Amino acid sequence: MMNASTAKVEVIAPREPRSPGVKPAGTPLLEMRNIVKRYGAFVALNRMNFHIGENEVVGLLGDNGAGKSTLVKMMSGINPPTSGEIYARGGKVALNCRADSEAAGIETIYQDIALVDSMPITRNIFMGREITNRWGFMKHKAMERTAIEILGSAVQISGIDDPEKEVGFLSGGQKQAVAIARAVHFKRNILLLDEPTSALSVRETEHLLGYVRDLKSEGTSSVLVTHNIYHAFQVCDRFVVMSHGAKVFEARKEDTTIEEVTDHVIRT
Amino acid sequence: MSVSQSAHIHAAIAARNDRSLAAKAIDWIRTRPEGGIAVLFVLVQIACVAGALAFPTSFRYLSEPNIAVLLKSIAPIGIMALGVGVLMIAGEFDLSVGALYSFCAIVAATLSNQWGGDAGAEGASSLAPFGGMLVGLAIGTLAGVIHALVTLRFNIPSFITTLGAMLLWKGATLLYHGAASLRFKPTEPFDTIFDGSLGVVHASIIWFAVFAVIFHFILHHHRIGNHFFAVGGNQKAAVAIGINPTRTKIIAFAIAGFMAALSGIVAGARVGSIQPGGGLGLELVAIAACVIGGHALMGGRGSILGIVLGTCLMFTIQDVLLLLRAPGFYFEMFVGGLIVVAVITNMAIRRKN
Numbered sequence: 306m307m308n309a310s311t312a313k314v315e316v317i318a319p320r321e322p323r324s325p326g327v328k329p330a331g332t333p334l335l336e337m338r339n340i341v342k343r344y345g346a347f348v349a350l351n352r353m354n355f356h357i358g359e360n361e362v363v364g365l366l367g368d369n370g371a372g373k374s375t376l377v378k379m380m381s382g383i384n385p386p387t388s389g390e391i392y393a394r395g396g397k398v399a400l401n402c403r404a405d406s407e408a409a410g411i412e413t414i415y416q417d418i419a420l421v422d423s424m425p426i427t428r429n430i431f432m433g434r435e436i437t438n439r440w441g442f443m444k445h446k447a448m449e450r451t452a453i454e455i456l457g458s459a460v461q462i463s464g465i466d467d468p469e470k471e472v473g474f475l476s477g478g479q480k481q482a483v484a485i486a487r488a489v490h491f492k493r494n495i496l497l498l499d500e501p502t503s504a505l506s507v508r509e510t511e512h513l514l515g516y517v518r519d520l521k522s523e524g525t526s527s528v529l530v531t532h533n534i535y536h537a538f539q540v541c542d543r544f545v546v547m548s549h550g551a552k553v554f555e556a557r558k559e560d561t562t563i564e565e566v567t568d569h570v571i572r573t
Numbered sequence: 574m575s576v577s578q579s580a581h582i583h584a585a586i587a588a589r590n591d592r593s594l595a596a597k598a599i600d601w602i603r604t605r606p607e608g609g610i611a612v613l614f615v616l617v618q619i620a621c622v623a624g625a626l627a628f629p630t631s632f633r634y635l636s637e638p639n640i641a642v643l644l645k646s647i648a649p650i651g652i653m654a655l656g657v658g659v660l661m662i663a664g665e666f667d668l669s670v671g672a673l674y675s676f677c678a679i680v681a682a683t684l685s686n687q688w689g690g691d692a693g694a695e696g697a698s699s700l701a702p703f704g705g706m707l708v709g710l711a712i713g714t715l716a717g718v719i720h721a722l723v724t725l726r727f728n729i730p731s732f733i734t735t736l737g738a739m740l741l742w743k744g745a746t747l748l749y750h751g752a753a754s755l756r757f758k759p760t761e762p763f764d765t766i767f768d769g770s771l772g773v774v775h776a777s778i779i780w781f782a783v784f785a786v787i788f789h790f791i792l793h794h795h796r797i798g799n800h801f802f803a804v805g806g807n808q809k810a811a812v813a814i815g816i817n818p819t820r821t822k823i824i825a826f827a828i829a830g831f832m833a834a835l836s837g838i839v840a841g842a843r844v845g846s847i848q849p850g851g852g853l854g855l856e857l858v859a860i861a862a863c864v865i866g867g868h869a870l871m872g873g874r875g876s877i878l879g880i881v882l883g884t885c886l887m888f889t890i891q892d893v894l895l896l897l898r899a900p901g902f903y904f905e906m907f908v909g910g911l912i913v914v915a916v917i918t919n920m921a922i923r924r925k926n
């Protein structure tokens with residue numbers, strides 16, 4: 306019995322993955338080294354290496370189930386690694402909860418939106434980061450004013466004219482736009498976008514991609530997870546292709562072509 | 574970079590603010606969880622007052638003794654329901670509040686009596702009842718925290734945890750005190766503070782009102798209230814955005830336990846004695862009040878006004894049935910129907926929206 310289970314563990318232990326890569330230039334804002342994430346016996350991330358440099362937009366690509374969202378949630382602090390090291394600006398950090406990643410200046414647009422349907426838009430935007438007086442009581446007027454401002458910038462959200470409307474009544478694209486607006490408002494060093502355009506119209510998608518490009522010049526780096534390689538090529542400086550929890554390809558935009566990246570996404 | 578596009582939002586808000594009062598009222602009814610029940614409550618009150626004016630001798634709804642009795646009956650369940658309702662919004666249940674109601678009151682009264690807090694005792698102590706009450710409230714709060722820790726640590730439904738806790742606290746009551754009723758005639762000033770009256774208004778209803786206002790500010794205007802709604806509405810989203818669900822839920826459970834203890838002690842002080850089995854079944858009445866008041870069973874939706882209106886409506890109906898000399902079982906039948914009707918109305922209003 307003992308022998309059988311030990312043998313089994315060896316079978317599922319991570320194999321040495323190929324580790325292609327681009328060496329970080331300078332100290333990265335965030336660097337993940339040798340990251341392993343297991344769900345029971347399943348290895349979702351297999352010695353993954355990943356970094357985000359200053360003033361860059363990284364495209365994170367790969368098939369369904371490759372582990373992109375797992376990595377994004379890890380950087381957001383809500384999905385700690387089984388093993389591996391994380392460095393923020395060269396200093397070792399642990400991202401064990403959202404507060405840790407917030408301290409590292411990370412803001413995320415989650416693939417599953419992360420809004421509360423039964424709460425109004427304003428309350429969703431300020432959820433967990435309410436504007437309060439020193440006793441913890443909320444300043445409703447200030448939050449509403451800011452919410453209106455936020456809803457008008459970033460992505461132009463069609464058809465939202467009431468910040469007190471419950472999110473449950475919004476369309477899929479409107480919800481996504483609210484989630485984007487929230488993240489964009491609170492963004493600091495790093496913005497993680499996990500398939501942010503999946504429900505957006507063409508116009509709103511263009512707007513968001515343009516915005517990500519502009520953010521770079523304002524000093525916020527981004528990671529864009531997408532299945533649309535053309536979108537990635539519009540804004541990204543570097544591409545990382547994942548497959549089965551490991552990095553299978555990495556190249557700077559100037560060193561590769563759409564065809565080559567597409568090939569790696571499809572082939573693996 | 575981008576030009577602000579908020580002008581149309583400002584315009585839309587201004588347009589909405591410009592509408593007539595009636596349009597705003599309809600909007601409120603449609604969007605608020607307690608909207609439907611508020612309408613029903615007003616209609617019932619109008620009907621009762623009209624009936625009382627038309628038949629002053631046979632339907633004594635507006636008579637002073639009736640109003641006094643009605644208000645007194647609302648308070649204990651109302652106080653308990655405030656805690657239960659807050660916990661429901663955070664997405665959890667506490668089925669043990671009825672058992673805690675008895676247990677905490679028995680402990681508080683026993684200690685108070687032991688420490689010389691009985692009004693008839695020699696050398697009666699004026700502080701003893703407060704000491705007993707403090708211990709009772711602490712036990713209630715602690716019990717809530719324990720319910721939370723077990724539920725969250727083992728990741729099981731609070732329905733199960735507190736079903737077990739209900740039997741535990743019920744047994745603990747019998748173990749601690751036995752099945753006999755316990756005299757609780759506290760000394761002054763405790764007696765006046767919890768059993769005095771201002772005209773027809775009994776102290777217990779004032780306590781209910783005070784706590785309803787406090788809870789309104791906590792739930793709807795304080796950060797922690799927002800976290801209750803977030804965690805109850807979509808826990809995953811709340812976690813992803815940085816709210817600590819464990820801490821939030823422990824606070825909600827603690828509030829439910831505290832309010833259960835408070836309601837037991839307030840009820841005991843009013844009646845002058847405590848029945849060890851007196852709280853059994855009250856948890857369902859409190860949950861019913863919340864559901865009637867527009868709370869979602871799955872959490873994330875509800876309001877303090879809804880809890881207050883739900884409780885008041887339930888006891889108004891009980892009162893009317895008593896005035897009409899209907900047998901007691903009609904009350905349960907009516908409340909049963911009311912729960913279903915309230916939820917159907919709420920759903921219908923929301924779907925129309």
Ligand SMILES: Nc1ncnc2c1ncn2[C@@H]1O[C@H](COP(=O)(O)OP(=O)(O)OP(=O)(O)O)[C@@H](O)[C@H]1O
Binds near residue numbers: 347349369371376
């Ligand atoms: N909580 C979990 N428990 C078990 N397995 C999980 C869990 N979360 C993710 N996985 C598995 O990990 C793998 C990677 O999932 P992930 O969501 O990271 O994929 P993805 O690359 O984002 O895919 P997509 O493009 O479809 O969003 C999948 O096989 C998934 O089934």
Ligand SMILES: [Mg+2]
Binds near residue numbers: 373374375416499
């Ligand atoms: Mg994904």
